[in-house]
Amino acid sequence: MSLGKLYGVGLGPGAADLMTLRAVKCLQSVDCIILPRRDEKSSSVSWRIAEENVGEVEGQERLYLSFPMSRDPEIIKPAWKIAFKEIHDRLLAGKDVAFMTVGDPFIYSSFIYLYEHAKEFWPDIEVETIAGVSSISAIPIVAGVPVADGQERVAIIPALYEKDDLRTILRMFDTVIFMKVSSVMPQIVEALEAENLLDCAVYVARGTMDKEKIVHDLRTIKDKKCIYFSMVVVAKKHRSGILKGKV
Amino acid sequence: MSLGKLYGVGLGPGAADLMTLRAVKCLQSVDCIILPRRDEKSSSVSWRIAEENVGEVEGQERLYLSFPMSRDPEIIKPAWKIAFKEIHDRLLAGKDVAFMTVGDPFIYSSFIYLYEHAKEFWPDIEVETIAGVSSISAIPIVAGVPVADGQERVAIIPALYEKDDLRTILRMFDTVIFMKVSSVMPQIVEALEAENLLDCAVYVARGTMDKEKIVHDLRTIKDKKCIYFSMVVVAKKHRSGILKGKV
Numbered sequence: 065m066s067l068g069k070l071y072g073v074g075l076g077p078g079a080a081d082l083m084t085l086r087a088v089k090c091l092q093s094v095d096c097i098i099l100p101r102r103d104e105k106s107s108s109v110s111w112r113i114a115e116e117n118v119g120e121v122e123g124q125e126r127l128y129l130s131f132p133m134s135r136d137p138e139i140i141k142p143a144w145k146i147a148f149k150e151i152h153d154r155l156l157a158g159k160d161v162a163f164m165t166v167g168d169p170f171i172y173s174s175f176i177y178l179y180e181h182a183k184e185f186w187p188d189i190e191v192e193t194i195a196g197v198s199s200i201s202a203i204p205i206v207a208g209v210p211v212a213d214g215q216e217r218v219a220i221i222p223a224l225y226e227k228d229d230l231r232t233i234l235r236m237f238d239t240v241i242f243m244k245v246s247s248v249m250p251q252i253v254e255a256l257e258a259e260n261l262l263d264c265a266v267y268v269a270r271g272t273m274d275k276e277k278i279v280h281d282l283r284t285i286k287d288k289k290c291i292y293f294s295m296v297v298v299a300k301k302h303r304s305g306i307l308k309g310k311v
Numbered sequence: 312m313s314l315g316k317l318y319g320v321g322l323g324p325g326a327a328d329l330m331t332l333r334a335v336k337c338l339q340s341v342d343c344i345i346l347p348r349r350d351e352k353s354s355s356v357s358w359r360i361a362e363e364n365v366g367e368v369e370g371q372e373r374l375y376l377s378f379p380m381s382r383d384p385e386i387i388k389p390a391w392k393i394a395f396k397e398i399h400d401r402l403l404a405g406k407d408v409a410f411m412t413v414g415d416p417f418i419y420s421s422f423i424y425l426y427e428h429a430k431e432f433w434p435d436i437e438v439e440t441i442a443g444v445s446s447i448s449a450i451p452i453v454a455g456v457p458v459a460d461g462q463e464r465v466a467i468i469p470a471l472y473e474k475d476d477l478r479t480i481l482r483m484f485d486t487v488i489f490m491k492v493s494s495v496m497p498q499i500v501e502a503l504e505a506e507n508l509l510d511c512a513v514y515v516a517r518g519t520m521d522k523e524k525i526v527h528d529l530r531t532i533k534d535k536k537c538i539y540f541s542m543v544v545v546a547k548k549h550r551s552g553i554l555k556g557k558v
Contacts (some may be wrong), residue, residue, distance in 0.1 A: 074444075074448070075544065076331065076442075077459045078443070079333070080332075081331065081332040081333040081336065082331050082332070082333055082442060083331060083332055084323065084328065084329050084330060084331055084332075084444060085327075085328040085329070085330055085331075085332065085335070085364065086328040086329055088332070117332065131403045140506065145413070154381065157313055161526065168444075168448040168458075169452070170448065170451050170452055170456075170457045170458045171447075171448060171459055171461075171465075172458075172459055176457040177460075179457060180457070180552045193450040193452045194452075195444045195448045195452050195519075196444065196448065197322075197330060197331060197415075197443065197444055197445075197448075197509045198444075198445065198447070198448045199441045200445070200447065200448075200453070201321070201415040201417065201418060201442045201443065201444075201445045201447075201448075202442040204417050204434050205416070205417055205440045205441075205442050209417075210417045210423040210426060211415075211417045211418045211419075212417075213424075214469070215421065215470075216466065216469070217466065217469070217471045218418075218466070218467040219464065219465070219466050219467075219484070220464065220465040220466075220467075221464050222459075222461070222463070222464070229483075232483075236476075236480070237466070237478075238474070247381070257315075258530075266542050272442075308544075
């Protein structure tokens with residue numbers, strides 16, 4: 065029996081119709097879709113995005129796997145050990161398996177763990193990654209802020225960093241996108257104030273999803289706990305493209 | 312008569328099936344699709360991506376507009392003047408108009424000119440931007456290089472820059488994506504050599520399209536003229552995510 069193929073499928077930022085045609089077709093064709101969720105009582109955020117597009121597929125397995133929300137590798141590792149085993153069993157049995165990720169599979173996605181595990185430990189398994197609309201594309205649109213034009217530079221920075229470093233980056237780049245801002249809003253607001261860029265920043269939570277929230281004055285949420293699916297986009301907007309005389 | 316609505320539609324990186332469901336539906340529903348091309352003798356790259364998905368739509372206008380390939384604003388501006396007029400005429404006549412862009416409409420896209428023109432000069436016109444899969448997602452997948460994990464930082468840098476500055480950025484960021492590398496490969500290769508990062512770089516031309524080309528040893532193309540749709544992805548790949556013990 066030939067081995068199954070492993071797919072990493074990007075679902076886009078949350079709205080069901082921002083899935084690609086390729087993602088929908090892949091999820092309709094595989095033998096098994098992995099539905100990741102926080103714990104055994106939760107639903108799967110990924111599956112909520114994909115379900116209406118994929119519909120019923122006869123004989124297709126939909127396998128829930130639990131991944132606790134934790135930054136402690138000792139809590140996360142046992143969950144991944146189970147996931148690797150369950151996925152590998154199916155691939156060895158000749159079944160194609162799709163692992164879904166919100167956004168794009170190669171940008172801050174848990175699929176990267178599976179991809180690198182497969183490359184290292186399952187060298188005979190074919191892996192295909194299907195790009196998705198990343199929050200790096202989708203959230204600036206929700207915020208009404210074009211990301212980059214002409215020769216502008218973009219930095220994408222996760223939540224944790226040295227504050228001085230942050231100010232250097234704000235000076236060197238035209239647009240800075242802060243990911244996973246949940247616990248670090250005070251530091252971001254302070255750095256933006258110090259660089260006189262607070263008016264160039266927009267906060268977006270659950271962009272393109274239900275309960276989307278946009279905040280233009282970051283002072284009002286500086287001390288509030290933000291949710292996981294939140295970002296801050298900072299764009300100096302000194303557009304330098306062709307129509308402005310610079311390319 | 313009510314005014315038409317303007318759509319900026321991201322088509323994704325080039326493969327027809329990497330279009331989103333929303334993009335296809337939008338292009339099938341508008342009264343007019345703008346087909347951009349270089350000159351009156353060229354076909355439209357955008358339309359080659361979209362055509363098979365959109366199909367025939369009764370009564371829909373498909374309007375070719377020419378945008379010369381030039382970095383000289385005095386050559387580009389007259390083309391945009393015509394484009395603004397043609398688009399505005401249709402919006403005033405109550406027609407919905409879609410402007411297509413390869414990749415994502417807010418990332419190095421010509422739609423940004425139209426978006427900002429509309430915000431400034433056509434305040435009564437409703438504008439909707441439809442995110443697409445950006446080359447920033449798609450090309451690292453083609454290259455087999457995950458972009459960012461855990462607390463990794465990403466820089467996106469267009470072609471022109473100071474060489475010293477480039478080395479600073481290569482030191483500060485885990486992943487650096489060079490856009491529009493066509494004329495600056497010698498500088499990129501020299502900076503990568505100086506930072507001992509040449510083995511971490513991959514060149515991709517026409518990613519996801521026909522005639523896709525991937526080069527792992529950049530020395531071999533250092534002095535060659537590269538095409539417009541080409542990028543270099545540099546990833547240090549010191550993965551720092553949860554399974555590696557750091558988040």
